[in-house]
Every structure is written in structure tokens, then in C-alpha cells.
Amino acid sequence: MTRENRGRAVELLTVRQVLDELGGISRRTFYRWRELRIAPACIRLPNGELRVRRDVLNDWLEDRAERAAS
Template structure:
């Protein structure tokens, strides 16, 4: 069905890879500083980042982005 597509949930490892291989330590530091994309904490404690949230976060940081 159109519009029923679920948003992809990315693991921290997938996000690190998409960001050019930044370290896990850097990502968690960004989280402490509230600079990282918003995460979802699953009941088992693992973090996930929605694909659309990551894409929006990257777009907001593009140099010369229209505001």
C-alpha cells in the first residue's frame, strides 16, 4: 500500500558508516553535547536512528543550505 512504508531504523554502526566512519566515541560525545541526530532507545537498551531523521539532520548541516 502506498504511504504504508515503514521508516528504516539504522543501528549506530550503520550511522557511523554513513557518516564516513566516525568513531563510536565521537558519536556518543555528540549525543552528550546534543549534536547527534535524535535516537530511539529500544527496550533492550540499543539505539536506533530513523532514516528520515538522519537525512534531515545531514541536510540541516549542509553548507550553503537554504534556511
């Protein structure tokens, strides 16, 4: 699913797609991360479903990347 955002396409991922991208973590783990406020920011649609913007997920992953020791 994509959506235009200021002239560029923004990919909105389902929770299932996010779980798969994170190596198949469980839905329960993802929702626990949300409770702890450590999951990537989500968008709640009017029907109650969640979506995660691709750029938000990528930034979230980058923030958690371990840096090589200097």
C-alpha cells in the same frame, strides 16, 4: 530493519550503520555528540540499543549542509 509508520516503511539504522554513513566516525565521537545534544535524535529500544530513523538522519545531514555563497 524497517517498521511501518502510518502506512509507510521507516528504516531504523543501528549506530554502526550511522557511523559508516557518516564516513566512519568513531563510536566515541557519536556518543560525545549525543552528550552535547548535536547528534541525530535516537530511539532507545527496550534492550538499551539505539536506533536512528533514516528520515531523521537525512534531515539532520541536510540541516548541516553548507550552503554555497551567493
